[in-house]
Amino acid sequence: MEIIISNKISRPLYEQISTQVRAQIMSGELKAGEALPSIRSLAKSLQISVLTVQKAYDLLQADGFIETTAGKGCYVSVQNQDFYLEEQQKKIEGCLNEAIEIARTSGISLERLVNVLTLLYEED
Numbered sequence: 001m002e003i004i005i006s007n008k009i010s011r012p013l014y015e016q017i018s019t020q021v022r023a024q025i026m027s028g029e030l031k032a033g034e035a036l037p038s039i040r041s042l043a044k045s046l047q048i049s050v051l052t053v054q055k056a057y058d059l060l061q062a063d064g065f066i067e068t069t070a071g072k073g074c075y076v077s078v079q080n081q082d083f084y085l086e087e088q089q090k091k092i093e094g095c096l097n098e099a100i101e102i103a104r105t106s107g108i109s110l111e112r113l114v115n116v117l118t119l120l121y122e123e124d
Contacts, residue, residue, distance in 0.1 A: 001030060001037060005046055013048055017056035025065050025076055026085075032078040036066060039074075 001024060005016045024030045036042075039057060043050040057074055060066045064084070067077045103113045 003042070003046060005048070013052050014055040014059065017042075017046075017053065018059040021056070021060055022063070022065055030076050032076050034076045036074040036076065 001021070003017055003020050005013050007013075009016070011019075021030070021036070030036075036057070037045070039050055039053045043053045046053070057066065057068070061068055061074075064077055066074045068074045099113070099117075102108075103110075
């Protein structure tokens with residue numbers, strides 16, 4: 001498992017870690033049941049505080065991506081990835097509904113709205 005963190009970006013280190021682990025799980029790079037590095041070993045390899053890694057792992061566990069077994073460590077959860085994708089899609093639909101309402105009340109056409117969405121999506 002490779003994690004790259006940077007002090008030069010505004011996102012907290014624990015978010016950088018949790019985002020990268022989440023992405024590796026979603027891509028299948030980390031498989032269900034696979035052990036994650038211990039909190040101490042990851043903190044040591046990244047040269048950061050144990051508390052920072054603990055916070056990242058707590059976020060991942062709260063979101064259902066990992067499971068922690070006392071005395072054994074942290075493992076990738078067997079949670080259904082489709083469930084997570086469905087939850088994310090619901091969030092996106094909520095945001096898009098808000099954007100659609102604003103576009104309609106402002107007289108912005110569907111074509112123009114789609115163009116804006118396309119530009120924003122392809123920006124990164």
